[in-house]
Amino acid sequence: MTDTTRVAVIGSGHMGGAMVGRLRTFGYPVTVWNRTRETAEDVAARTGATVAGTPREATGTSDVVLVSLSNDAADLGAHEGRDGIVAGLRRGTIVVDTSTIDPHTTLRLAEMVRGAGGVHVDSPVSGSVSAVEAGTLTVLAAGDADDIEQARPILDKLGSKVFHIGPTGTGATMKVAINTLLIAINQGLSEAYVLAQAAGINPALAYDVFEAGATGAPFLKYKRAVFEHPDDTPVAFSLDLVAKDADLVLALAERVGVPMPQALANKAAVAAALDDGYADKDISTMAKHLRELRTRSSRG
Incomplete structure (x- = not known):
């Protein structure tokens, strides 16, 4: 070729x-x-x-x-x-x-x-x-x-x-498994990032620590810009597609009989962001959505 x-x-x-x-x-x-x-x-x-x-x-x-x-x-x-x-x-x-x-x-x-x-x-x-x-x-x-x-x-x-x-079919299966982990990492990073910031830690410093420690997966490195500037970075993986993949995860889990409590929770979190108009936003804007939920809670 x-x-x-x-x-x-x-x-x-x-x-x-x-x-x-x-x-x-x-x-x-x-x-x-x-x-x-x-x-x-x-x-x-x-x-x-x-x-x-x-x-x-x-x-x-x-x-x-x-x-x-x-x-x-x-x-x-x-x-x-x-x-x-x-x-x-x-x-x-x-x-x-x-x-x-x-x-x-x-x-x-x-x-x-x-x-x-x-x-x-x-x-x-x-x-x-x-x-x-x-x-x-x-x-x-x-x-x-x-x-x-x-x-x-x-x-x-x-x-x-x-x-x-x-x-044939195992490539698609492996991709569903990978995205199970990817969605979980993104949700965990979003929650940790917002938690540190809300508790008074400089967010840039918090991200430095996340990258340097045991949590420093490649995902953190290539997603840093979009976590820090969620409105200024092109979309790479939109939340409507994340939701679709979360459904694929749960469908496969049901077929093979694996309980997936974290995947269920992550699916619910993504669904809430979609309800709030985030369908065309990047997966990393789950952090922004968490900040909005915190602001609503403090008002209410």
């Missing part, structure tokens, strides 16, 4: 748009499709990519199709129908699905792609937009080892670590 490999990116939101930019820096010809065409056109204007009118059109001219969509319904919708990905597949076209979706949906999509002669790699990613731009994502690849190797030249451009998790 060389820089003449033609790539389609289906979905040009925060992560998909960053993937387009990353691949274009290596000279890959990229065609992009998005449900809102204006979004795709904005990404194309910044990167020099080409805009397609349908997923089928984008897929039909590409060797590799990267899918980055917000939820199960969007992913299924992009694959199905006469204008979908499956309709545009040529034999051997590689479909790499990086979306965070239910493992059952992943299995269904893989069957559709393979039934049409394509190659399917279940490959969610862990990391932020900045990680895409730097090529330091963690890639959770699942499926046949030979299929993953076919996709590896593209995966290696996006991630610094590519794990083969197991058979």
Whole structure:
């Protein structure tokens, strides 16, 4: 696979748009499709990519199709129908699905792609937009080892670590597990940060300590700017998508019979923020929401 490999990116939101930019820096010809065409056109204007009118059109001219969509319904919708990905597949076209979706949906999509002669790699990613731009994502690849190797030249451009998790569906499962922890870390950091500040600790100093001690996960390092300036930093992981992922966590937990008391509490906290109009805000603004709840409580 060389820089003449033609790539389609289906979905040009925060992560998909960053993937387009990353691949274009290596000279890959990229065609992009998005449900809102204006979004795709904005990404194309910044990167020099080409805009397609349908997923089928984008897929039909590409060797590799990267899918980055917000939820199960969007992913299924992009694959199905006469204008979908499956309709545009040529034999051997590689479909790499990086979306965070239910493992059952992943299995269904893989069957559709393979039934049409394509190659399917279940490959969610862990990391932020900045990680895409730097090529330091963690890639959770699942499926046949030979299929993953076919996709590896593209995966290696996006991630610094590519794990083969197991058979199809285990990549999606691993991503749900990761986001269980990610949501918990964010909620814990939000509460600790606001608690320290409310009790009289300088917030910048508190964050220094959080980063330096046993709690200093990479998440704290790349989220510092948005915690300190929640209204001035681009959104990387919006709370409406956090809520969707929290539902995926609880659905998987129910299927496998694992009690998840913290995940339930975190889901409730996110739901309260959505009720207060935070759907399009970054996950880190849970700290801001806690401050607002404290202010309301002190007034009431």
